[in-house]
Amino acid sequence: MSGAGSAASVRRDPKRPAAPVPLPPVPNPGFGDMVRFFLRARKNLISAFDESVYREAFIRRKAFGSDIWIVSEPEAIKRVLLDNFANYPKGIQQQRRLTPALGEGLLTSEGESWRWQRRTTAPAFQHKRVVGFAPAMVAAANDLLARWDSEGTAERDIAAETMQLTFDVLSRTVFGSDARTDAKRMGAAFELYFDTAGRLDIAGMLNLPDWVPTLGRLRARPALRYFQSEIGRIVRDRRALIARDPAAAPDDLLTMLLTAEDPEGGRPMDERQVIDNALTFIGAGHETTANALNWVFYLLAAYPWAEERVVDEIGRVLNGRAPGAEDVGKLTYTRQVLDEALRLYPPAPFMGRVALAADELGGEKLKAGTQVLVSPWVLHRHHMLWDEPELFDPERFAPGRKETIHRFAYLPFGGGPRICIGMAFAVQEAMLLLVTILQRYRLTVREGFTVGPNATITLRPEGGLPMRVERRH
Numbered sequence: 001m002s003g004a005g006s007a008a009s010v011r012r013d014p015k016r017p018a019a020p021v022p023l024p025p026v027p028n029p030g031f032g033d034m035v036r037f038f039l040r041a042r043k044n045l046i047s048a049f050d051e052s053v054y055r056e057a058f059i060r061r062k063a064f065g066s067d068i069w070i071v072s073e074p075e076a077i078k079r080v081l082l083d084n085f086a087n088y089p090k091g092i093q094q095q096r097r098l099t100p101a102l103g104e105g106l107l108t109s110e111g112e113s114w115r116w117q118r119r120t121t122a123p124a125f126q127h128k129r130v131v132g133f134a135p136a137m138v139a140a141a142n143d144l145l146a147r148w149d150s151e152g153t154a155e156r157d158i159a160a161e162t163m164q165l166t167f168d169v170l171s172r173t174v175f176g177s178d179a180r181t182d183a184k185r186m187g188a189a190f191e192l193y194f195d196t197a198g199r200l201d202i203a204g205m206l207n208l209p210d211w212v213p214t215l216g217r218l219r220a221r222p223a224l225r226y227f228q229s230e231i232g233r234i235v236r237d238r239r240a241l242i243a244r245d246p247a248a249a250p251d252d253l254l255t256m257l258l259t260a261e262d263p264e265g266g267r268p269m270d271e272r273q274v275i276d277n278a279l280t281f282i283g284a285g286h287e288t289t290a291n292a293l294n295w296v297f298y299l300l301a302a303y304p305w306a307e308e309r310v311v312d313e314i315g316r317v318l319n320g321r322a323p324g325a326e327d328v329g330k331l332t333y334t335r336q337v338l339d340e341a342l343r344l345y346p347p348a349p350f351m352g353r354v355a356l357a358a359d360e361l362g363g364e365k366l367k368a369g370t371q372v373l374v375s376p377w378v379l380h381r382h383h384m385l386w387d388e389p390e391l392f393d394p395e396r397f398a399p400g401r402k403e404t405i406h407r408f409a410y411l412p413f414g415g416g417p418r419i420c421i422g423m424a425f426a427v428q429e430a431m432l433l434l435v436t437i438l439q440r441y442r443l444t445v446r447e448g449f450t451v452g453p454n455a456t457i458t459l460r461p462e463g464g465l466p467m468r469v470e471r472r473h
């Protein structure tokens with residue numbers, strides 16, 4: 001282990017990783033303050049928060065006739081996400097933005113429909129299955145590196161590269177290798193979608209109905225049309241193959257969806273549900289994991305002592321060979337860095353809920369209809385919960401210390417019954433991709449480029465992530 005990476009030197013590293021400086025608090029916000037907040041929030045939601053959000057357990061505001069609470073008290077979050085979760089379905093904003101593309105899949109459905117889909121899709125994400133996807137994950141990373149080797153370009157937009165890479169992993173694991181999907185086109189369609197309809201829009205905030213064509217919605221239409229026709233074609237082809245020759249069907253998530261039966265009722269999914277869930281896995285698993293990788297690469301470039309320790313560990317554990325699922329648990333420091341990156345830059349920075357009935361949170365009455373925001377971005381930087389929250393310190397997640405963190409203070413994958421179904425998949429994927437890339441390449445941010453986080457549905461590096469990539473040997 002390199003001495004430069006000792007816990008003592010980590011704690012003293014005063015350099016703050018990129019984040020917007022919180023605004024000074026506005027004691028009694030008026031209408032003008034609200035409009036300013038929404039204009040700022042539309043560009044980048046995390047730049048609209050003032051300091052009080054990071055210091056108080058509850059922020060209770062009224063905006064455009066709705067009560068909005070930002071909840072950052074772990075026990076109250078536990079009540080919203082777990083103990084009384086049936087009272088807190090997902091917020092209108094979130095549904096409004098995701099439902100047009102992802103339909104009534106697992107991420108966007110509610111009530112009985114959600115419960116049934118969760119039961120039916122859960123076996124596809126069991127440990128044994130996830131481990132079986134490791135070779136596809138490593139193969140996707142190797143293909144990326146083969147392209148880097150052959151093109152020899154010294155600088156790349158890592159945000160675009162990771163997006164393509166995680167899309168490739170999902171194409172291989174959701175559709176198998178027979179899908180013939182145009183990865184670039186599909187990736188671009190998702191990007192356009194998140195960039196347009198995915199943005200927090202004022203029409204959404206004012207609860208205008210979906211048929212009101214905002215600019216974002218109009219620009220997203222070609223992407224939506226493309227998703228539906230492309231995934232529809234793949235699903236129909238696969239269904240026909242399974243009917244003809246079940247043994248010939250690839251062992252991937254799509255076959256699992258088409259053959260899955262509700263363990264309680266035996267009912268399979270219909271075509272619409274299969275399409276919606278295939279889109280959901282790609283929509284929920286592609287950009288999130290790409291951003292997790294982006295933020296690790298950025299942090300390692302900003303903190304060379306951590307990079308040195310990670311590379312050291314990879315060398316020690318793997319000795320130059322390709323990683324497998326069984327190595328993930330052995331790469332403890334690399335995992336600490338990933339955990340800390342997910343704390344500082346949670347790829348899914350907001351979880352919105354709406355209270356169906358009145359409730360009590362933090363000793364105060366909350367009215368039915370209140371919008372409740374649980375924000376991993378805010379929570380992970382909260383002064384009540386973390387020591388020097390803005391500092392990069394992977395030691396927070398060292399074995400023995402990680403277990404002392406309140407279960408509802410650290411939520412990169414959410415919590416309660418709606419916790420990310422792809423969590424084990426995502427952690428294994430992120431680790432295998434990182435390790436495979438770091439074994440061969442060293443990445444440093446382009447000189448003079450300022451990295452900064454931008455939050456829409458996911459938390460991305462604003463303006464991309466131009467990095468120099470150099471072969472290690």
Ligand code: HEM
Pocket residue numbers: 090106107108118280281282284285286288289292346347348350351352411412413414415417418419420421422423425426
């Ligand atoms: C680093 C990567 C990822 C992060 C940070 C992440 C984060 C999250 C979070 C925070 C939620 C809960 C949302 C809420 O409660 O409002 C969620 C749900 C979900 N995620 Fe992930 N996710 C990641 C990767 C994946 C992957 C790889 C897949 C699938 C292949 C996936 C599929 C889903 C699905 C289907 C849901 C909805 C579950 C339900 O409502 O029952 N995610 N994710």
